[in-house]
Amino acid sequence: RKEVEQDPGPFNVPEGATVAFNCTYSNSASQSFFWYRQDCRKEPKLLMSVYSSGNEDGRFTAQLNRASQYISLLIRDSKLSDSATYLCVVSSNTGKLIFGQGTTLQVKP
């Protein structure tokens, strides 16, 4: 079983749509949780950290459920520029990041 599992997609949505990505992780001792974005296999860029209380940054909302070991990302009012691969990431207490395979989003006009 993979340590971090994501549906690879692709998700093809029209501009303006709301889209949700889910992710599960296997290690209950995981310390921190993130969503990164990767464009065309360039370097990953931090989109947002994820907290149990949930957090929102503009059109993006992230949620963590520690009991279910489940992380989500909601994107509202999708833009063409949101097209990318979204990486669900957890960190261990040693600092290393463990990446999911990524979910590909394609926003179409």
Add this chain to the structure above:
Amino acid sequence: NAGVMQNPRHLVRRRGQEARLRCSPMKGHSHVYWYRQLPEEGLKFMVYLQKENIIDESGMPKERFSAEFPKEGPSILRIQQVVRGDSAAYFCASSPGPSGRGTDTQYFGPGTRLTVL
């Protein structure tokens, strides 16, 4: 403040040669992490270094791969006697402190794309 720098951006080697990948962390960052992304796969952790120390090398292949982060100069990932399966993107990340407790974000460099012929 310049970001994480990696060079070369692209590296071509023939089987059996050595590959040296360099990473200069962001200014003020003393923690460096190396990750590898094989074609059509996700990023995988390789090694975590602090100045002059290897903290966690649990993701490093046992043979041919080594990493260092000297007191002066960039971190180096060295691959000896490269094989075709080493072809991948190698990303370096840095943080100002240990990121295990979620206190410090890792920032990624642009990566080195290694192609082994």
